[in-house]
Amino acid sequence: MTGAGFEVLVIGAGSTGLLLAQGLKQQGVKAVVYEREDPTTYQDRPREWGMTLHWGASYISKCIPPEMRPKLNEGICCDPFYGSKDLSLPHYNAQTGEKLFDMPGEEPRRISRRKLRNFLSQGVDVQYGKKLHEVALDDNGKVKATFEDGTHATGSVLIGCDSANSAVRPFLVGEEAAQLEDLDIQMFNVSSSFPRDVALLQRTGHPIFKNAYHPLGYMWWQSVMDVKDPDEPQTWLFQNILSWVGAPRAEDFPDQASRLEFWKEKAKSFADPWKTVGENLGDDLKFGVDRTTVWRPIDWSNSKFAGKVTLAGDAAHAMPAHRGQGLNNALEDAAKLVDELAAASRGDKTPAEALQAYEEEMRPRVLAEIPISIAQAQMVHSYDTLMNAPFFVHGMHKYRSDLAKQGKEVEIATQPKED
Numbered sequence: 001m002t003g004a005g006f007e008v009l010v011i012g013a014g015s016t017g018l019l020l021a022q023g024l025k026q027q028g029v030k031a032v033v034y035e036r037e038d039p040t041t042y043q044d045r046p047r048e049w050g051m052t053l054h055w056g057a058s059y060i061s062k063c064i065p066p067e068m069r070p071k072l073n074e075g076i077c078c079d080p081f082y083g084s085k086d087l088s089l090p091h092y093n094a095q096t097g098e099k100l101f102d103m104p105g106e107e108p109r110r111i112s113r114r115k116l117r118n119f120l121s122q123g124v125d126v127q128y129g130k131k132l133h134e135v136a137l138d139d140n141g142k143v144k145a146t147f148e149d150g151t152h153a154t155g156s157v158l159i160g161c162d163s164a165n166s167a168v169r170p171f172l173v174g175e176e177a178a179q180l181e182d183l184d185i186q187m188f189n190v191s192s193s194f195p196r197d198v199a200l201l202q203r204t205g206h207p208i209f210k211n212a213y214h215p216l217g218y219m220w221w222q223s224v225m226d227v228k229d230p231d232e233p234q235t236w237l238f239q240n241i242l243s244w245v246g247a248p249r250a251e252d253f254p255d256q257a258s259r260l261e262f263w264k265e266k267a268k269s270f271a272d273p274w275k276t277v278g279e280n281l282g283d284d285l286k287f288g289v290d291r292t293t294v295w296r297p298i299d300w301s302n303s304k305f306a307g308k309v310t311l312a313g314d315a316a317h318a319m320p321a322h323r324g325q326g327l328n329n330a331l332e333d334a335a336k337l338v339d340e341l342a343a344a345s346r347g348d349k350t351p352a353e354a355l356q357a358y359e360e361e362m363r364p365r366v367l368a369e370i371p372i373s374i375a376q377a378q379m380v381h382s383y384d385t386l387m388n389a390p391f392f393v394h395g396m397h398k399y400r401s402d403l404a405k406q407g408k409e410v411e412i413a414t415q416p417k418e419d
């Protein structure tokens, strides 16, 4: 179906689904987003986090209308009053407080997930309270989405943008292949305010974000989460994340008090500002133990839904958050899908050709990224491995054997003897 009858069903009003809907609207393609949460929980959900937007930023600008572009920073940044452009993200030794290195990036900005969703919701058709239950094909070759409230919608294609635990994915690849892989990396992730002096202390080193590694195997991420009044530090929200590999796992913490106690106890061996932040984590905080999961997109061209249904964002590629690539790839997915679906809507391609072209670009891109994100997630919890990395040990200087912490003699290969 092309032209006026071409309609896109988007499942999930996260960053991926909303940017897709924005881009399709610009191209004159009809799209409706179906979101499981109702408008109240969607706005007030307690689980919220910030994300670093870097190389994916241009895809937002590409998909939103020109009048929204000047409002982007103000609309989505955690601290909209921060005027500087950053070119890197600082990393620290969490035990000594010493700065280890600045990791270069493409103008990294800390943005709020909630603000991005609200910003991208403007002007697009989002149907709330629509939890996807089933995907089917109807007799006319259209895709039919049935929701838990008993209603349904039909469209030319359906795009599953419904997160790492995607409900669309099992229909496309089967229950077993849709399963997430657990990396056994645990994470506390909490957003909270602090007394004025602790808030100011947290913005030392870098006013927006920093990452720290502890020899005991902990990573502690710290960033500004929300600034409503730059003159009232006690009102600023900060995001703090503590992550580690293996035990203790979720089941090892009987209650909230035990999670908080664990974090406070660990913080004692950190330098400031982490140590003081740990002391000031409020007794009223509520946070769970988040898992770190992976899903690698497989070839689903044999599926009966191939050419009608596809996945984008975390639904298509779940990866650890430690390298900050999930959102940036999700935005690229959305922009690439906009181009392809617009071509299908104009009749330049069939819908199946459009989805296939998108998948052939997306799959190798994220399959290259996922192992790197996994390696980084594992390495940041292994302090010795990190510190023995050649760029730490030798910098760009000439090789010096006394600096080679691995202690390996240089092996010189000998030529095989000729008979």
Ligand SMILES: Cc1cc2nc3c(=O)[nH]c(=O)nc-3n(C[C@H](O)[C@H](O)[C@H](O)COP(=O)(O)OP(=O)(O)OC[C@H]3O[C@@H](n4cnc5c(N)ncnc54)[C@H](O)[C@@H]3O)c2cc1C
Pocket (backbone or CB within 6 Å): 011, 012, 013, 014, 015, 016, 017, 034, 035, 036, 037, 049, 050, 051, 052, 053, 113, 130, 131, 132, 133, 161, 162, 163, 164, 165, 166, 167, 189, 312, 313, 314, 315, 321, 323, 324, 325, 326, 327, 328, 329, 330
């Ligand atoms: C702590 C943390 C830090 C991160 N930091 C970064 C970072 O710095 N940089 C980066 O690039 N990425 C980062 N990420 C990853 C990033 O958050 C995700 O890649 C991104 O949010 C994915 O967006 P999405 O739209 O695909 O999914 P989501 O934002 O999860 O949206 C999916 C939507 O689908 C809805 N939904 C789910 N199931 C159904 C259903 N059955 N029916 C209807 N609707 C449904 C959900 O309610 C939700 O609104 C981080 C992730 C975490 C957890």
